[in-house]
Ligand code: SF4
């Protein structure tokens with residue numbers, strides 16, 4: 001049995017027959033739009049410029065996923081820095097919680113790359129090529145898909161998507177690697193070329209076709225807002241006390257609200273919602289409806305701000321509480337996690353040493369009777385230059401230590417693993433164990449001592465048959 005058809009529109013971006021309702025928001029120039037445009041262009045410069053910035057000879061940001069090394073603000077986190085990364089991630093999440101509790105979805109409307117590029121780059125280009133109200137010239141007419149102006153728009157979109165894809169990849173591979181890739185033929189490096197092509201295609205599809213669906217379907221932040229916001233959070237809101245009951249008449253009837261039901265706030269909304277229905281998951285707090293409504297209020301000579309930044313409690317006429325549990329608990333947690341991060345970062349050694357046992361057999365008895373232990377040593381160099389690490393096994397002087405590379409040379413921000421072999425006579429072991437210390441030093445004063453138990457045969461007890 002088929003499910004009953006939904007009655008009426010269930011989503012602003014869905015027609016009643018289930019087809020896509022293309023949102024073509026009408027531009028609403030106004031003071032908020034002007035402010036957002038300045039912020040957007042500065043952010044575009046920031047997003048594109050950041051991978052080129054160096055701090056202390058390192059990139060300001062480089063997320064080297066294959067090597068699991070993350071450089072953030074000139075500090076490199078190696079795969080062994082799990083605690084630091086966990087503290088940093090927890091701090092970022094708490095900061096998002098705090099920011100949302102105080103300022104609502106300001107990030108979505110003002111700073112998210114999805115909003116910034118769509119509203120201030122791709123849509124203006126669309127209006128430039130297709131005219132008027134975001135595509136009314138071509139997109140609204142049937143059979144115009146291959147109109148030369150639309151094809152020209154796609155070409156410009158493709159060029160911008162290529163630029164953004166290269167910028168995006170620079171965050172993960174670094175600008176030097178990217179410049180090298182760009183100068184090579186795709187046949188010489190097919191995998192990076194494929195990554196770049198797929199990234200370009202994703203960006204092109206997102207801004208050409210998927211658009212507001214990214215905010216409504218793909219991004220989890222809108223769904224989080226139900227728990228992140230409270231009645232005191234700053235939100236873009238319609239003042240229903242002032243606006244209702246609505247009337248379409250310009251002459252305000254007795255008892256009528258200020259809303260003249262013109263629909264300007266709906267036609268300008270990039271997610272197609274009606275802000276008058278209250279706070280909705282689809283609202284990205286872009287302020288376009290504020291500008292649209294203020295223009296209408298000017299025309300009907302009513303005060304501006306029928307739609308404005310406010311809070312649920314302020315609109316309901318309830319007192320504002322600046323101090324509420326979440327704006328106390330979140331900062332305290334943030335100070336705790338951020339403080340732990342800073343202390344851990346500042347007190348960490350200039351090298352990270354891990355001593356591991358052989359992955360295969362615990363020990364081997366050689367033909368001459370000596371007991372051989374394989375010891376794996378992993379060194380992560382967090383210093384500012386390449387270092388040579390001298391390895392000494394204290395307590396194995398009676399035997400032989402074979403180290404293929406000693407001292408071990410490790411580049412800055414690199415991680416290397418070496419194996420050494422310690423050969424000792426069976427008499428050196430007591431109950432199958434020989435405690436030693438792995439001492440690692442550099443000429444620059446680094447020193448580390450790690451206790452380690454070598455393994456050997458357990459001598460048969462005198463009572464054994
Ligand atoms: S309701 Fe207003 S603030 Fe929310 S997304 Fe639509 S235009 Fe932007």
Ligand code: SF4
Nearest residue numbers: 259260262263265293
């Ligand atoms: S723009 Fe203002 S006046 Fe027009 S429908 Fe929206 S809230 Fe009412």
